[in-house]
Amino acid sequence: MAEPIVTFLYASQMGNSEDISMNLYTTAKEKGYTVERYQFDDHLESFDLTDITTKRVVVIVCSSTGDGDCPDNGSNFYKYLQRHSKTAQEEDGLGNKIFRHLHYTILGLGNSGYSSFQKSPITVNSCFEELGATLFHYFARADEVEGLETEIDPWIKGLWDSLAETVEKVKNEAIVSPEEVKQSEESKDLSDEDEDVFERVTICSKSYESEEYNKVIKLELELERTISESDNIQPGSYISIIPKNSIESVKSFISVCKWDETPHLINRLTTELDFLSHVNQKALKSVLGDSEYLQEGSEFNYLDFFTFINPEKSVNTDILEIIPKMKSRFYSIASDSIDTNKLEICFKVESYQQEDIFQKGHTITKQGVCSSYLHRLSEEDKVEFEVKICKKSLFNTTKKELKYQPPLIFICQGTAVVPLIGVLRRIKRMLDTKEIKGLGNIDFYYGIKNQAHDYLYKEEIEALFEHFASTNPYASFKTHISESMPSDPADKKYVDDIINQDNEDLEYKILVKKGTVYFCCDENKTAKAVENILEEIVGSSKQLGKIFKDGRYKKEVWTRA
Numbered sequence: 001m002a003e004p005i006v007t008f009l010y011a012s013q014m015g016n017s018e019d020i021s022m023n024l025y026t027t028a029k030e031k032g033y034t035v036e037r038y039q040f041d042d043h044l045e046s047f048d049l050t051d052i053t054t055k056r057v058v059v060i061v062c063s064s065t066g067d068g069d070c071p072d073n074g075s076n077f078y079k080y081l082q083r084h085s086k087t088a089q090e091e092d093g094l095g096n097k098i099f100r101h102l103h104y105t106i107l108g109l110g111n112s113g114y115s116s117f118q119k120s121p122i123t124v125n126s127c128f129e130e131l132g133a134t135l136f137h138y139f140a141r142a143d144e145v146e147g148l149e150t151e152i153d154p155w156i157k158g159l160w161d162s163l164a165e166t167v168e169k170v171k172n173e174a175i176v177s178p179e180e181v182k183q184s185e186e187s188k189d190l191s192d193e194d195e196d197v198f199e200r201v202t203i204c205s206k207s208y209e210s211e212e213y214n215k216v217i218k219l220e221l222e223l224e225r226t227i228s229e230s231d232n233i234q235p236g237s238y239i240s241i242i243p244k245n246s247i248e249s250v251k252s253f254i255s256v257c258k259w260d261e262t263p264h265l266i267n268r269l270t271t272e273l274d275f276l277s278h279v280n281q282k283a284l285k286s287v288l289g290d291s292e293y294l295q296e297g298s299e300f301n302y303l304d305f306f307t308f309i310n311p312e313k314s315v316n317t318d319i320l321e322i323i324p325k326m327k328s329r330f331y332s333i334a335s336d337s338i339d340t341n342k343l344e345i346c347f348k349v350e351s352y353q354q355e356d357i358f359q360k361g362h363t364i365t366k367q368g369v370c371s372s373y374l375h376r377l378s379e380e381d382k383v384e385f386e387v388k389i390c391k392k393s394l395f396n397t398t399k400k401e402l403k404y405q406p407p408l409i410f411i412c413q414g415t416a417v418v419p420l421i422g423v424l425r426r427i428k429r430m431l432d433t434k435e436i437k438g439l440g441n442i443d444f445y446y447g448i449k450n451q452a453h454d455y456l457y458k459e460e461i462e463a464l465f466e467h468f469a470s471t472n473p474y475a476s477f478k479t480h481i482s483e484s485m486p487s488d489p490a491d492k493k494y495v496d497d498i499i500n501q502d503n504e505d506l507e508y509k510i511l512v513k514k515g516t517v518y519f520c521c522d523e524n525k526t527a528k529a530v531e532n533i534l535e536e537i538v539g540s541s542k543q544l545g546k547i548f549k550d551g552r553y554k555k556e557v558w559t560r561a
């Protein structure tokens, strides 16, 4: 961008703000800035703050008059600000943030003897904030009772450094116009088809991404049809699968309960009932009456429970009514699924340690029902099963969002890398099909246990970044890996630690360069820590909320069933 213009604006009743603004304008001109200066009410006649090509840096001086009113030469602009910021408040959407390209600072003049002290500058400031502008130097409130210069002098002193820095930043900053944002939001609304669809799939390939800590399996599922753009399946869309119990566990359960192995019972226990879930003490009591085995807090599942009590006689089949129904489990899609009949998912085979109820003091490893079900299925079996595709995606990324090459910051941990791989693959497709011309910087923060063992999609991420770099030699594409179980324990770090290390760089990329953050993580301590750090980086949780609303903080935190 060419040298940005610094716009000085004032609203003044008796000339104080006007004089201060004039002095600032003159000094800025002497310092070599390209400058212009207007009173508020020249807005739209002589200048237009929504013009993203010429209006980027604004220095405001404004007083209060009457009963907290804006001076007469600013009252129309004052109403304009309030009207638009009300719309921005009432209607979500980036398109209403008509000042999001602006960096501003404001000096308010007032007198604390008035009950509406500084009301007009405070309102101007909150309208600029609501309309998406970024404060580049603090909002000063000068008080005649204290002596105006007590506040004005230090504010002016600090202004010049902040201005120099801001003008420099603005030169490299890409901004999307509010109209374009509005258009893309409207088209998003029209194409927003989030509904679920059922598909029959078979497994067409199965590979292991990592085996060291938890087995991580990559499955390619084959649909009976080709997925097209209009299906609106996005990176971050997910499938839900209702698992089946293994025939061995079903037979054990039937045997332990001393029931007859009928096809109907086998089918019901295989597909419908989750007898490997923890027992519900109250429900069991309602069927069995008081039993010495029914202790509060027991970790038994239904199979363990009836094995443990080892009944002499058969168990009443009424207990089938209290066993919970099999629930579906969700898996994010890693593939950029267009013009293909394949869907890729990647997950870890959930396993957890539990005290062995048959051998006190010993622990045994139990596996998650759905991941072990998928693990059991093999590509040779060609077993068909039904998945529900939930199209809704929190990571949907449009070419409009990437048009001005904003920095992209990815943050993830473990298998939560999966939907973000989908985003990277889609970005690559947009580049390859020339839907986008190039990319800005990408930082990929990934928390794993150990680089040598569970860096999922390592080769692919490296190849993608090499490819991205070939399209823009000026941008950087970096992976930042944290290891919680490194070879040298002194190097132990979590993903929140490495984000914290880069906080200043991230602040610049998110706030100044209007970058987008993609964050996917299991619901755990790290997820909370990452979010806390992001709040600190952008200034407050309110500010992070605003960035989220603007679509620049795309996050999904997984809760495990």
Ligand SMILES: Cc1cc2nc3c(=O)[nH]c(=O)nc-3n(C[C@H](O)[C@H](O)[C@H](O)COP(=O)(O)O)c2cc1C
Pocket (backbone or CB within 6 Å): 011, 012, 013, 014, 015, 016, 017, 018, 062, 063, 064, 065, 066, 067, 068, 069, 071, 109, 110, 111, 112, 114, 115, 116, 117, 118, 119, 144
């Ligand atoms: C008639 C009158 C009403 C004022 N009302 C307020 C007020 O409501 N709140 C406030 O903070 N200051 C108020 N002030 C103080 C002015 O904001 C202060 O004098 C300021 O320096 C005037 O700057 P200006 O010449 O740029 O308008 C008032 C001053 C006058 C003379």
